[in-house]
Amino acid sequence: MSRLAEIKRFVLDEFAPDVVADDLADDFDLLDNGIVDSLGLLRLIAWVGERYDIAVDEVELTPDDFRSVEAIAHFVDSHLPLLAQEGLR
Amino acid sequence: MIDWNDEQRALRRTMVDLGEKLGAGHVERDQAGEFDRSAWDLVRDTGLLGLPFDPAFGGLGADLLTTMYVLEGLGESCRDGGFNFSVSTHMVSTGVALQRFGSAALKAKYLPMVCDGSAIGAHAITEPDAGSDMMAMRTTAKADGDVFVLNGSKAFVSNGPIAGLYVVYTLTGKPGSPGAITALLVERDTPGLHVGKPVAKMGLRTSPLCELFFDDCRVPRANAVGGVGSGFLVLDHVMKWEILVSFVINTGEMRHRFQSCVDYARTREQFGQPIGSYQSVSNKIVDMLVGLETSRKWLYDTAAKLVRRENVTTDIAITKLVVSEANVASAMAAVQIHGGYGYLAEYGIEKELRDAVAGPIYSGTSEVQRQRIAAMVGL
Incomplete structure (x- = not known):
């Protein structure tokens, strides 16, 4: 499963179990459309940190990084090599 | 430890x-x-x-x-x-x-x-109709060139009457969205900011609290702490520190209170014996110690976990619940152990109970902490 598909699977399972994967566009705004609320955002950040071994409390992040499945995948992609390079992982 | x-x-x-x-x-x-x-x-x-x-x-x-x-x-x-x-x-x-x-x-x-x-620093989060539900806030910050224009009001601003700097959490996007909150640093003398009079309260009376009112208050866009839309994450980080730093002070207070109760129970005699010799009293003091040490363990273990960059969202909620409620129980026990003297204002014991009652309310009520824990375990 690709990273994007894995992230989408988690979002659907945790926040929108009645929606099928094909119906959730990669760029669908999860925050403004009420799929992920404030507590959900914390869960999502925690999951990303644990699943991809990213020290989310240390890196610069904004809610925009978690606004859509596509944005989350981009956030993960952009932090994995950086953290590995800096020896933070 | x-x-x-x-x-x-x-x-x-x-x-x-x-x-x-x-x-x-x-x-x-x-x-x-x-x-x-x-x-x-x-x-x-x-x-x-x-x-x-x-x-x-x-x-x-x-x-x-x-x-x-x-x-x-x-x-x-x-x-x-x-x-x-x-x-x-x-x-x-x-x-x-x-x-x-x-x-x-x-x-x-x-x-x-x-x-x-x-x-002196303060932060303005709560509103009259948006307490624990901060996503329901109505204070808006509308962009106008290189400034934000604030309108609305905040309630329960600790240090408000004496502060020179405020971090104000405002709505800059779609109401209800966790990406719609922005934290803005506002100086006290900014035109359009009106600082209310100190509000009378049950405890923590020497820490003044007030309302803030914003009437076309213009704040430089550069004063956004953490960038536009990041306010919820700023607040989450600040709340972790607030819970660890503020409530560890409570454990110091609990330690002093515990020792005072031990000293009193060893010297205060009733029916020819120190009251500490009665299990109904000594059990209360033991429970005070258990509450204190449990609180310290949660606080320092959670802080160590945070320092190790581990996720502490659930731990911090448990810590806040455990410590704030143990502090109330400890303060209540101290009043009871000291009997009539505990009830009199001049000994300062009842004051600690009034102070402690704030703990399960500010920084997210006990009810919200339980809700947060439930959400984190997928309920």
Whole structure:
């Protein structure tokens, strides 16, 4: 499963179990459309940190990084090599 | 537990030595509802207000655990619980937010004031109709060129009446969205900001609290702490620190209270015996100790986990629940153990119970903490 598909699977399972994967566009705004609320955002950040071994409390992040499945995948992609390079992982 | 080194012990000793002076006259100030400005100046002189902050901006560069250890000493030695609360509120509301999320320019301009205490810090989160449900906030910040224009009001602003700097959480996007909150640093003398009068309250009376009103209050866009839309994450970070730093002070207070109860129960006699010889009294004191040590364990374990960069969202909620409720139970037991003397204002024991009642309310109520834990386990 690709990273994007894995992230989408988690979002659907945790926040929108009645929606099928094909119906959730990669760029669908999860925050403004009420799929992920404030507590959900914390869960999502925690999951990303644990699943991809990213020290989310240390890196610069904004809610925009978690606004859509596509944005989350981009956030993960952009932090994995950086953290590995800096020896933070 | 943690094995503190000589430097950490020395810092704590500085705070403990000062604590008795800081607390002098606390019963009278509580009755008058007065913040002790002279005590504030004493703390400023020690430099301890800058304890966890970058030395480049006047801080002492202590880590989270050291900061907690020193502030626990404040709670143990200073009987003015409201003053202690104002100290922790000052440090976390503005300083912690700036240190983690502030731009280089914001840090350079404002962190020195936080570190030396020349400007007292406060944060404005709650609104009359949006308490624990901060996503329901109505105070808006509308972009107008390089400024934000604030309109609305905030309630329950601790340190509000005495603060020089406020971190104000505002709505800049779609209401209800966690990406719609922006934290803005606002100076007290900004036109359009009106600071309300101190509001009377049950406890922590020496830590003044008020409402803030914003009427076309223009704040530079550059004063956004953490960028536009990042306010919820700023607040989440600040709340972690607030819970660890503010409630570790409570464990210092619980330690002092526990020892006072032991001393009293060994010397106060009824029916020819020290009251501590009766299990109905000694059990209460044992429960105070169990609550204290359980609280310390949660606080320091959670802080250590945070320092290790582990996720503490659930731990922090459990910690807040455990400590705030143990503090209320401890304060209630102290009143009961001291009997009539515990009930009289002049001994300052009932005051600690009134102070403790705030704990399960501020920084997210016990109910919200339980809701947060439930959400984190997928309920």
